[in-house]
Amino acid sequence: MFSRRDRxxxxxxxxxxxxxxxxxxxxxxESVMKRAGFPVRLIPGPREISPNCGVALRFDYGLRxxxxxxxxxxxxxxxxxxxxxER
Amino acid sequence: xxxxxxxxxxxxxxxxxxxxxxxxxxxxxxxxxxSGHSKSIEAGRAVLACRELLAELFxxxxxxxIVFTKNATEGLNVVLVGLLRAGGHVVTTSMEHNSVLRxxxxxxxxxVALDVVAADAEGRVDPQEIRRAIGAGTRLVAVTHGSNxxxxxxxxxAIGAVCRERGVRLLVDAAQTVGCIxxxxxxxxxxxxxxxxxxxxxxxxxTGGLYIRDEGDLPPLLRGxxxxxxxREEQPEFLPDRFESGTLNVPGIVGLGEGAxxxxxxxxxxxxxxxxxxxxxxxxIVSGDPRIRVIGTSAGAPCTGLISVxxxxxxxxxxxxxxxxxxxxxxxxxxxxxxxxHRSIGTFPDGTVRLSWSTFTTARQIAKAGRAxxxxxxxx
Numbered sequence: 001m002f003s004r005r006d007r008x009x010x011x012x013x014x015x016x017x018x019x020x021x022x023x024x025x026x027x028x029x030e031s032v033m034k035r036a037g038f039p040v041r042l043i044p045g046p047r048e049i050s051p052n053c054g055v056a057l058r059f060d061y062g063l064r065x066x067x068x069x070x071x072x073x074x075x076x077x078x079x080x081x082x083x084x085x086e087r
Numbered sequence: 088x089x090x091x092x093x094x095x096x097x098x099x100x101x102x103x104x105x106x107x108x109x110x111x112x113x114x115x116x117x118x119x120x121x122s123g124h125s126k127s128i129e130a131g132r133a134v135l136a137c138r139e140l141l142a143e144l145f146x147x148x149x150x151x152x153i154v155f156t157k158n159a160t161e162g163l164n165v166v167l168v169g170l171l172r173a174g175g176h177v178v179t180t181s182m183e184h185n186s187v188l189r190x191x192x193x194x195x196x197x198x199v200a201l202d203v204v205a206a207d208a209e210g211r212v213d214p215q216e217i218r219r220a221i222g223a224g225t226r227l228v229a230v231t232h233g234s235n236x237x238x239x240x241x242x243x244x245a246i247g248a249v250c251r252e253r254g255v256r257l258l259v260d261a262a263q264t265v266g267c268i269x270x271x272x273x274x275x276x277x278x279x280x281x282x283x284x285x286x287x288x289x290x291x292x293x294t295g296g297l298y299i300r301d302e303g304d305l306p307p308l309l310r311g312x313x314x315x316x317x318x319r320e321e322q323p324e325f326l327p328d329r330f331e332s333g334t335l336n337v338p339g340i341v342g343l344g345e346g347a348x349x350x351x352x353x354x355x356x357x358x359x360x361x362x363x364x365x366x367x368x369x370x371x372i373v374s375g376d377p378r379i380r381v382i383g384t385s386a387g388a389p390c391t392g393l394i395s396v397x398x399x400x401x402x403x404x405x406x407x408x409x410x411x412x413x414x415x416x417x418x419x420x421x422x423x424x425x426x427x428x429h430r431s432i433g434t435f436p437d438g439t440v441r442l443s444w445s446t447f448t449t450a451r452q453i454a455k456a457g458r459a460x461x462x463x464x465x466x467x
Contacts (some may be wrong), residue, residue: 022315022328023120024151027128027135044123054123054314055131075149077325 014041016061017084018071019050025077026055032074033059038067049082089416089452094235094263094393094423094443096285096292101349104342108291111341118334120314130337137344138327144347144355145280145298146271153296154330155340159262160186162281162297165308165330166258167191167229173198176224178217178255181431182206182234182241185424187260191229200224206431209383210237214245221253228255232270233263236428236439237383238366238393240268247276262286266350267358267391272298287358288350289445290343293336302326309333350446358446362392365444365453369394372457378464382432382439393443395434396460400467403440406460410440414459418442 020026026042033040038059045056059067061083071078090098111133117126119134135150142150156162167190171177179191181203195201202220206212217228228250233240243259250257256278261270266287272280278301284294299305302324310322311332323329350358373379378399383390398406407420421438422429429435442456 021325022313022323023131024135024138024327025325027131028150031132031135031139042123042128054120055128075151077151 012039012041012058014039014058014060015083015085016059016064016067017043017046017049017082018057018059018067019045019079019082020056021077021079023055026057028074029057029071029076029078032070032076033057033067036070038063038070046084049084050079089414089448089456091442091444091448091452091456092417092419093445093448094286094391094441095419097287097289097445099447100289100291100342101346103345103349104290107345108338108342111338115337115341118314119337121334133341133344134335134337137340137347140344140347140351141296144266144270144351146273147298148273151326152300153298154327155335156281156295156297156330157293157336158285158295159260159281159283160295161308162279162295163187163229163258163260164190165297166227166279166281166305167194168308169305170227170256171199174224175226176200176202176222177227177229178202178204178220178225179229180204180206180212180217180231180241181427182210182212182231182236182239183229183425183427184231184235184260184262185426186262187229187231188427203427206234206239206428208432209385209388210234210239210428210432211388212241212246214242214249217246218249218253221249221255225253225255227258229258229260231260231263233261233268233391234383234425234428235263235393236395236423236425236441237432238263238390238395238443239383240264240389240391243275243277251276263391263393266347266355267362268389269355269359272300284339284343284346287445288343289346291339294339294343297330299326299330302329307332353446361446362444363390365392365448365450366390366394368450368453369442369457372454373460376461376464378467379460382434391443392445392448393441395432395439395441397434397437397439398460398464398467401463403438406440406463409463410456410459414455416442416456416459
């Protein structure tokens with residue numbers, strides 16, 4: 001399993017953000033994606049992306065198709081996938 | 088002291104349970120889903136971990152289909168009160184606990200038609216009787232999985248098949264069976280299953296949950312803050328937030344997770360075998376005595392870890408008092424919040440003496456309880 005610290009400090013080049021309706025789904029996505037070896041990091045949900053949930057999940061935007069398939073196969077609801085580099 | 092009231096609440100708990108509860112309050116302490124800071128996220132992860140363990144226990148693919156409640160009663164009320172409306176019809180059984188019968192009696196006064204299918208003298212319900220009670224307007228069948236009075240276990244697969252065939256939803260009360268009898272919700276045709284956390288799952292009191300196969304038109308019992316969709320004044324429709332308003336009992340849920348982990352490691356099949364073995368030990372001792380009537384003892388029939396007995400010429404209350412005072416054995420006497428179940432088995436209004444054990448009870452303790460019953464019976 002991916003062994004990054006639970007909340008990195010950024011600078012990991014993860015340019016994708018997945019937004020969710022509720023935090024259960026964000027945490028479930030983190031759990032499912034980590035188990036599958038995706039580099040992920042929970043962040044406070046950026047307001048300009050979504051007002052829905054307190055947290056969002058940073059991930060490698062290049063792996064978005066694989067990520068979406070995994071989340072759908074694991075019955076994890078998400079709101080949208082965004083290209084949202086850190087600034 | 089020998090504690091034989093595990094059907095009311097299990098004791099002792101695995102050591103990890105109280106430790107985890109304390110840790111959730113000392114090292115943890117955040118409010119899950121309310122903020123993006125690390126304490127809130129930690130609390131959210133801990134709640135998710137418990138939900139995932141429960142999903143594993145019930146073989147449910149999507150953990151969000153399990154919502155937390157404060158007990159089985161709350162989960163049962165969500166479905167009964169949420170689904171039933173005046174003019175509709177509901178089928179239940181005479182073996183139900185008051186957690187089902189009291190909401191149904193209230194709904195019946197408000198215009199819901201109610202049919203109560205009678206159980207046999209051991210406390211089992213014939214699925215064909217349920218089939219006969221289902222009509223065109225039937226909205227729900229509500230059935231207990233295991234009786235808290237006799238320990239008899241209903242054939243949920245057969246009852247569920249009848250409900251599917253007639254297009255009626257099935258609510259199961261698994262308060263007595265969770266953690267003691269395998270429950271595979273991928274396989275069983277069950278629409279809603281309410282369970283307690285403080286019995287067979289060995290968690291803290293004040294915990295429980297409800298499995299919801301399809302939330303569809305089921306409204307929540309309570310509405311309020313969820314941390315999600317905070318810009319809107321309407322309740323979120325998705326799971327689990329639709330049914331989890333207000334701050335969750337995080338320490339309790341974390342403890343419940345440790346209880347569930349213990350049950351998974353031990354194995355529900357193993358726990359069931361242990362419970363059955365203790366039942367055999369007890370029956371071996373008391374069944375030769377004509378003064379002791381044991382309720383519900385068909386050999387080989389599935390049952391939970393409890394036995395109800397009546398001692399000739401000794402009231403249950405006198406027997407219960409003697410068991411504690413003279414032998415240090417704690418049991419539950421009376422009607423066990425299930426008056427109609429006692430009518431079914433012919434023990435109303437005095438009730439029975441109920442002895443209920445857990446994975447931590449030993450054969451030696453059960454044998455001592457059996458000999459104590461013999462000695463109380465012999466004194467009359």
